Amino acid sequence: MLRSTRPGRTVAALAASAAALLAFSACASGSAAGDDGGDVTIDYAIWDQNQQPAMEEIAAAFTEEHPNVTIDIQLTPYKEYFTKLQTAVSGGAGPDVFWMNGPNFQLYASNGVLAPLDDEGIAASDYPQGLIDLYTYDGSLYGAPKDFDTVALWYNTELFDAAGVEYPSADWTWDDLKAAAAKLTDPAAGVYGIAATQYGQENYYDSIAQAGGEVVSADGTETGYGSPEALEGITLWTDLIEAGSSPTAQQMTDTSAEDFFLSGKAAMFQNGSWAAVAYAENPDIAEKVNVAPLAAGPEGNQSVIHGIGNVANAKSDELEIAKEFAAFASGEQAAKIQAETGTVIPAFNGTQQAWVDALPQYDLQVYIDALETAVPYPVSKNTAAWNAIESEILSQVWAGTLTPEDGLAQLADEMQAALDAESE
Amino acid sequence: MTDLIAQRTAAPIAELDGGRPGDAAPRPRRRGDGPGRTGRGPRQSGWWALLFIGPTAVGLLAFYLWPTVRTLILSFTESGPFGGTTFVGFDNYVALLQDPELLGALRNTAVYTLITLVGIPIAVAIAALLNTTGLRGRGVYRTLYFIPVVTMPAAIALVWRMIYNGDYGVLNEVLGVVGIEGRSWLTDPGTALVAIAVVGIWAGLGTSIVIFLAGLQGIPDTLMEAADLDGAGPIRKFFSITIPMLSPSIFFVSVIGVIGALQVFDLVYMMLGRNNPAMPNTRTIVYLFYEAGFLDNQRGYAAAIAFLLLLIILVLTVVQFRLQKKWVHYE
Numbered sequence: 115m116l117r118s119t120r121p122g123r124t125v126a127a128l129a130a131s132a133a134a135l136l137a138f139s140a141c142a143s144g145s146a147a148g149d150d151g152g153d154v155t156i157d158y159a160i161w162d163q164n165q166q167p168a169m170e171e172i173a174a175a176f177t178e179e180h181p182n183v184t185i186d187i188q189l190t191p192y193k194e195y196f197t198k199l200q201t202a203v204s205g206g207a208g209p210d211v212f213w214m215n216g217p218n219f220q221l222y223a224s225n226g227v228l229a230p231l232d233d234e235g236i237a238a239s240d241y242p243q244g245l246i247d248l249y250t251y252d253g254s255l256y257g258a259p260k261d262f263d264t265v266a267l268w269y270n271t272e273l274f275d276a277a278g279v280e281y282p283s284a285d286w287t288w289d290d291l292k293a294a295a296a297k298l299t300d301p302a303a304g305v306y307g308i309a310a311t312q313y314g315q316e317n318y319y320d321s322i323a324q325a326g327g328e329v330v331s332a333d334g335t336e337t338g339y340g341s342p343e344a345l346e347g348i349t350l351w352t353d354l355i356e357a358g359s360s361p362t363a364q365q366m367t368d369t370s371a372e373d374f375f376l377s378g379k380a381a382m383f384q385n386g387s388w389a390a391v392a393y394a395e396n397p398d399i400a401e402k403v404n405v406a407p408l409a410a411g412p413e414g415n416q417s418v419i420h421g422i423g424n425v426a427n428a429k430s431d432e433l434e435i436a437k438e439f440a441a442f443a444s445g446e447q448a449a450k451i452q453a454e455t456g457t458v459i460p461a462f463n464g465t466q467q468a469w470v471d472a473l474p475q476y477d478l479q480v481y482i483d484a485l486e487t488a489v490p491y492p493v494s495k496n497t498a499a500w501n502a503i504e505s506e507i508l509s510q511v512w513a514g515t516l517t518p519e520d521g522l523a524q525l526a527d528e529m530q531a532a533l534d535a536e537s538e
Numbered sequence: 539m540t541d542l543i544a545q546r547t548a549a550p551i552a553e554l555d556g557g558r559p560g561d562a563a564p565r566p567r568r569r570g571d572g573p574g575r576t577g578r579g580p581r582q583s584g585w586w587a588l589l590f591i592g593p594t595a596v597g598l599l600a601f602y603l604w605p606t607v608r609t610l611i612l613s614f615t616e617s618g619p620f621g622g623t624t625f626v627g628f629d630n631y632v633a634l635l636q637d638p639e640l641l642g643a644l645r646n647t648a649v650y651t652l653i654t655l656v657g658i659p660i661a662v663a664i665a666a667l668l669n670t671t672g673l674r675g676r677g678v679y680r681t682l683y684f685i686p687v688v689t690m691p692a693a694i695a696l697v698w699r700m701i702y703n704g705d706y707g708v709l710n711e712v713l714g715v716v717g718i719e720g721r722s723w724l725t726d727p728g729t730a731l732v733a734i735a736v737v738g739i740w741a742g743l744g745t746s747i748v749i750f751l752a753g754l755q756g757i758p759d760t761l762m763e764a765a766d767l768d769g770a771g772p773i774r775k776f777f778s779i780t781i782p783m784l785s786p787s788i789f790f791v792s793v794i795g796v797i798g799a800l801q802v803f804d805l806v807y808m809m810l811g812r813n814n815p816a817m818p819n820t821r822t823i824v825y826l827f828y829e830a831g832f833l834d835n836q837r838g839y840a841a842a843i844a845f846l847l848l849l850i851i852l853v854l855t856v857v858q859f860r861l862q863k864k865w866v867h868y869e
Contacts, residue, residue: 197832204621225620304705312813361705364725367814368703496619502833505813513725513815 152182154432156439159188159212161195168455172448176439183435203227206429210436211443214257214425216248216490217497220334222425223251224495229428230254234441241461244419244490247332257423258444259461261452263386264417264484265316265408267291268393272402273298273305273381282382282406284480288324288350291382291409295359298381308382309371310351310360312512314504315491316384319418322347323489324411334494335533340526347411349518352511363512375399384408386420387459387481394473407480419488421461495536500529613841623838630842642818643826646731650822651799653735654742658792661743665750666780680747687744695808698737699724702809724809730816734805742798746791753787754780785866793858800851803828823847 160169166189173185188209190198196218202208203222214222222228232254238246241259249257267282274281277298282291295307311317319329327343330336338344354360361374375383376399394400408415424443426436442448449462456472459481470478494500504525511521613630617623634640668679686694701708702723710720723733757780765775781788803824810820821829823843831840 200619200835221619225618227620362722363815364722365705367725367811368699368707368722369705499834502829506817509813509815509817512813515727515815 153184154182154435155184155186156211156430156432156436157186157188157209158439158443159190159195159199159209161190161192161213162457163189163191164457165452165455168452168457169443171451172443175447175451176442179442180435183439185439203427208427208429210427210430210432211440212425212427213260214249214423216420216493217501219249219257219423219425220251220493220495220497223256227428228256229426229430229433229437230256231258231426231437231441234258234437236441236444240446240463242419242421242463242485242488244485244488245421245423245461247490248420248493249423249425257425258441260422260424260444260448261458262419262421262461262485263388263459264419264481264488265320265384265386266417266480266484267382267406267408268375268385268389268403269382269406270375270378270380270399270402271404273378277381281404282409284407286406286409286415288321288409288411292354292357292359295354295382296357299359301358304379306361306374306380307359308354309366309374309380310354311366311371312351312363312505312508313371313384315418315420316386317351318348318508319492320384320408320416321350321411323416323418324408324413325350326411326413328489329492330494330500330529330533332490335537337500337526337529337533338492339522339529343413345518345522348508348511348522350411352514352518355512356514363509363514378402387478390473390476390478390481391457394475400475403476405476405478405480407484414487416487416489417484418491419485420491494533496532499536500532503528503532609841609844612838613845615838617837619835626838630839631846633839634842634846639821639826643821643823646820647800647802647822649731650735650738650802651796653732654738654795654799655792657739657742657746658788658795660739661746661791662750662781662784662788664743665747665754666776668747669751669754680751683747684744686741689741691741691804692808694737694741695805699809702733725814725816727816727819730810730814730820734802734809734820737805737809738799738802742795746795749787749791750784753784757783782867786868789858789862789866793855796854796858797851800847800854823850 158169158173160166166187169187173187176185177183195213199208199212208227214228236255236258238255242262245259245262246255249255249259267286269282271281277300279294279297282294291308298307299305314329322329322338322344325343325346327341327347328338329344330338351360355362360366361369361371361380366374371380372383372385374380376396378399390405393403408417424440426433426440430436444461446462446465449460449465450468452458452460453465453468456469459466459469466482470482507516507521507525507528510516511518516524612623614625614627615623616626616629664683667673668676668683673679700706704710704720704722704725707720707723709723713720721729723729761779761783762775765779770778801824802822806820806822806825807828810817814820824847827840827843827847830836830843
């Protein structure tokens with residue numbers, strides 16, 4: 115560790131982890147009282163400040179039903195959330211209920227950190243199948259889907275009008291996308307048709323599914339990068355860069371790809387449903403953009419679906435109440451509270467319309483429609499291990515220093531080795 | 539930033555060097571006086587010493603020594619994601635030496651360190667100019683050169699990222715005026731490491747200059763006057779008097795500089811970022827450590843990297859101390 119050589123950081127790191135432990139344990143100790151009768155405090159760890167008001171409302175609604183239960187919400191910024199959580203859980207102290215995401219889920223579920231929620235009356239049919247799959251491990255549901263995000267194609271109407279290109283429509287194919295991107299590109303003005311970033315969820319996870327491939331097999335044991343379909347999904351983006359329709363990987367490292375879109379230098383940009391609120395509040399582009407379904411590849415226009423899950427700590431002192439609250443915070447009443455705030459799409463089927471209606475100026479329905487064909491976010495037991503390999507090798511492919519063929523062959527090998535190590 | 543350490547350590551060692559002759563004097567006197575008068579002298583002064591040393595010693599033990607020992611222990615273990623460590627002997631070290639990324643990281647770190655050493659002659663030259671008698675606005679210049687030292691590293695990284703930006707950067711703008719076509723400095727594998735080293739030099743100049751200025755002001759005027767009488771010109775005086783007299787400061791700055799450069803992390807982390815295509819050519823040892831410890835969650839492996847770095851620093855520093863006998867002049 116840095117400890118030996120970099121004292122300044124050590125102190126900071128120590129202080130940070132000590133603070134984290136204190137924060138988690140201090141609250142855990144509050145929930146010592148028994149199930150029946152006595153007052154109970156449940157710690158609920160979340161990472162998004164924007165959603166805190168909605169979470170507080172949900173907590174209040176739960177307390178109304180269970181007057182002896184107090185929900186104590188703990189906000190940790192996402193950057194430190196999982197580091198802290200892991201430290202706290204390792205030390206035997208952790209929040210009773212907490213937010214979970216796809217890449218981290220199986221690591222926690224497979225190590226016995228999470229309690230199964232099978233007995234909490236959660237009906238799989240109430241949620242998008244992709245989310246139920248995401249939070250199911252070894253046949254048990256460990257996470258109650260709280261919200262979801264899908265991906266769609268944002269476009270700048272001003273640039274489309276100027277270039278005389280028709281707006282993207284639901285029947286667009288990859289060829290339409292490429293042709294439009296080429297036409298929209300204007301080197302003299304520094305305008306590109308699209309920003310073909312090296313983003314998984316927003317770009318190549320979707321295109322690989324659209325080509326009929328997969329990043330990782332459903333059971334998380336086999337890499338899908340060795341397939342010709344995966345190659346097709348990746349070359350969609352590298353071809354766009356090579357054709358000059360997108361800024362190069364170098365340019366998009368220097369200046370973030372989204373900044374190209376926000377400053378009117380890229381006409382199209384695929385982004386998740388979380389972008390809607392941000393774009394609506396950005397006076398530079400709020401009036402100039404709209405959103406369309408993704409363009410279809412050989413096998414359709416699938417979008418990856420991802421969402422947060424509410425999970426219960428298997429070591430919670432108040433396990434029964436913790437499980438009940440995890441289910442409640444993802445239930446219909448909680449979903450309605452979230453929808454009204456407009457920040458995220460609630461996962462509970464039938465409550466999503468409020469989110470669509472919150473920003474009527476955009477065709478946000480496309481994000482809900484994407485559910486029909488959505489594919490689960492690719493994860494395995496130790497997603498982080500191969501995510502690192504993926505990001506490093508693909509950065510060479512995007513930069514053009516490795517051909518997509520060689521890059522994917524290497525990625526498939528190294529990722530498979532990481533997956534094999536997981537199952538040992 | 540790397541120079542924070544230099545800054546922190548600069549004072550005590552500089553005092554040690556300069557203050558040695560003065561310090562030696564009072565000590566025998568006290569030793570002789572004490573026992574003769576009260577008989578309790580030594581014990582009393584022992585308590586006093588403890589009182590003064592105590593707070594620092596506790597801090598050192600708790601925050602430097604203990605973590606170092608723990609890191610050493612950690613480097614011989616492998617831990618699960620949620621605790622549960624198992625002793626694995628030298629496995630981490632064996633795996634580390636076989637890691638293909640280690641060689642690249644060692645090379646990148648070495649290149650970075652060598653480049654930043656260029657900062658020493660630059661700092662000597664600037665300090666010598668600032669020390670010129672009759673220079674107007676000397677304080678202003680000194681402040682200007684010192685500003686980067688007290689600036690937040692994150693802010694420095696952010697500003698330099700903008701300067702180096704391939705599309706909208708000031709650097710390419712300026713180069714364009716003189717007809718040179720710029721490039722994407724921070725993402726080109728050929729330039730990224732040099733670009734970062736330039737920022738490292740720039741950010742560290744202030745500290746070095748302050749140390750050199752102190753060294754320059756310690757050179758007796760009589761030497762310069764004697765040289766004048768002998769008819770030595772300014773250049774001759776600089777190389778025959780200033781440089782040798784300044785050599786203890788130069789030695790100090792180079793030791794601290796090398797240690798700091800070997801530990802470079804923040805610039806790589808903040809100016810390049812994870813998906814940077816130039817990463818294989820810029821990944822330093824501490825960045826490798828960061829990836830292992832914080833991204834891949836292999837704490838034991840990361841501890842082994844940290845210890846390897848400690849070993850490298852130790853060896854290089856010992857070599858530097860050996861070599862100093864050949865070129866450093868103490869009065």
